[in-house]
Amino acid sequence: MSVLPARLAAARDEVRAQPTHDDRTLALLGTALGVCFTVCFLTGLLSHIIQHPPGWFTWPARPAGLYRVTQGVHVATGLASVPLLLAKLWAAGPRLLDEPVVRSVAHGLERLSLVPLVGGSLFLVASGTANLSGWYPWPFSFPPAHYAAAWVTVGALVVHVAARASTTREALRRPDPARPASPSLSRRGFLGAVGAAAGLVTVVTVGQTVGPLRRLAALAPRRPDVGPQGLPVNKTARAAGIDPSAGDHRYRLEVAGRVATPLSLSLVDLRSMPQHAARLPIACVEGWSASATWEGVPVRDLLALAGAPADAEVTVRSLQQGGSYSSSELNHVQAADADTLLALTIGGEPLHRDHGFPVRLIGPNRPGVQQTKWVHRLEVR
Ligand code: HEM
Ligand SMILES: Nc1nc2c(c(=O)[nH]1)N[C@H]1C(S)=C(S)[C@@H](COP(=O)(O)O)O[C@H]1N2
Numbered sequence: 001m002s003v004l005p006a007r008l009a010a011a012r013d014e015v016r017a018q019p020t021h022d023d024r025t026l027a028l029l030g031t032a033l034g035v036c037f038t039v040c041f042l043t044g045l046l047s048h049i050i051q052h053p054p055g056w057f058t059w060p061a062r063p064a065g066l067y068r069v070t071q072g073v074h075v076a077t078g079l080a081s082v083p084l085l086l087a088k089l090w091a092a093g094p095r096l097l098d099e100p101v102v103r104s105v106a107h108g109l110e111r112l113s114l115v116p117l118v119g120g121s122l123f124l125v126a127s128g129t130a131n132l133s134g135w136y137p138w139p140f141s142f143p144p145a146h147y148a149a150a151w152v153t154v155g156a157l158v159v160h161v162a163a164r165a166s167t168t169r170e171a172l173r174r175p176d177p178a179r180p181a182s183p184s185l186s187r188r189g190f191l192g193a194v195g196a197a198a199g200l201v202t203v204v205t206v207g208q209t210v211g212p213l214r215r216l217a218a219l220a221p222r223r224p225d226v227g228p229q230g231l232p233v234n235k236t237a238r239a240a241g242i243d244p245s246a247g248d249h250r251y252r253l254e255v256a257g258r259v260a261t262p263l264s265l266s267l268v269d270l271r272s273m274p275q276h277a278a279r280l281p282i283a284c285v286e287g288w289s290a291s292a293t294w295e296g297v298p299v300r301d302l303l304a305l306a307g308a309p310a311d312a313e314v315t316v317r318s319l320q321q322g323g324s325y326s327s328s329e330l331n332h333v334q335a336a337d338a339d340t341l342l343a344l345t346i347g348g349e350p351l352h353r354d355h356g357f358p359v360r361l362i363g364p365n366r367p368g369v370q371q372t373k374w375v376h377r378l379e380v381r
């Protein structure tokens with residue numbers, strides 16, 4: 001006995017008989033989405049651990065462009081999963097009307113797990129996409145909310161995959177089941193369109209980090225070559241509340257903390273020290289990246305001058321007051337790397353104010369949020 005009105009039950013049965021809603025279609029979409037979400041989760045988790053390192057974890061300074069790749073992959077797989085997710089919801093949706101609604105305790109729990117799975121997935125792609133677009137319509141902070149949603153979603157995903165593993169395996173192995181005489185849309189046509197949509201989303205956005213595809217990046221929120229000195233800016237000096245006189249004769253770089261000789265250096269002092277150049281990317285957590293040639297004083301030279309210990313770790317502080325990115329940490333590997341610089345120039349010119357004039361931190365393999373601008377203090381630990 002159906003609890004649904006007869007016409008709704010009949011409509012459901014008709015839709016359920018379409019190849020675009022059968023087990024095989026769901027198995028193929030589910031597999032693609034599962035791969036994207038797994039890669040997205042692992043790269044996201046890595047980004048979180050890099051920014052909040054537990055005691056056992058030391059993120060290396062090499063290869064210099066590794067974070068650029070992992071976070072580029074995070075955002076690319078996240079965006080590609082948008083059409084896959086919508087297609088999966090459309091294809092699986094009619095099954096919510098299957099009866100009996102609950103067959104067993106296990107089945108009931110599995111159906112219940114769809115709430116965090118669907119809700120969490122939609123929240124992740126919506127919050128991620130809004131963040132890339134610089135749109136913050138919510139009152140909470142993005143990374144912690146996105147991070148919590150990732151765990152909830154992946155937990156529910158594990159339940160879902162375990163519950164559907166055997167059906168999926170079978171549907172993928174078995175040749176096509178019998179089709180209705182005249183499907184309104186073939187499986188091949190549907191999956192082809194979904195695949196094309198995922199490919200298109202990737203091609204029009206991935207140019208924000210993959211140089212050769214830059215010209216195709218019509219929908220990328222950032223063009224990596226647009227901005228002062230050919231580099232984008234997330235936070236301008238004005239938005240960060242940096243005094244326009246920053247960098248005049250009163251400027252001092254302080255080196256303090258666990259050192260034999262605290263230092264207080266003027267810009268002239270810094271410019272008269274041996275300069276070192278390095279070509280390094282800014283790799284923003286938002287998935288865009290851009291390389292530049294930076295020149296300045298290696299942090300390790302300043303540490304040596306101040307008599308810091310060999311295993312020194314450093315807190316780098318900005319003239320910016322408050323804000324999440326007004327300081328960053330250098331672990332002992334990063335602090336000791338020859339290419340971790342307090343940069344004074346970019347491409348041979350003094351830094352633009354919006355790139356951190358008079359002094360900015362730039363180091364290999366670091367998320368953009370840790371490349372602190374308008375630096376005025378190193379605290380050694
Ligand atoms: C359109 C889809 C997505 C986009 C555009 C996106 C974007 C982002 C961005 C910009 C960040 C950096 C946050 C920061 O450190 O400031 C991030 C972090 C993260 N993402 Fe996503 N994401 C998407 C989907 C997902 C999905 C599906 C998952 C999990 C399955 C996920 C898991 C994570 C995790 C765990 C982090 C680390 C959060 C932290 O730093 O605490 N994301 N994502
Ligand atoms: N003091 C300070 N430094 C900062 C930021 C900030 O908001 N304040 N933003 C960071 C972020 S998110 C990125 S991606 C890089 C961008 O550097 P750019 O503006 O020179 O391209 O700077 C980082 N340094």
Ligand SMILES: [Mo]
Nearest residue numbers: 284285368369
């Ligand atoms: Mo960033």
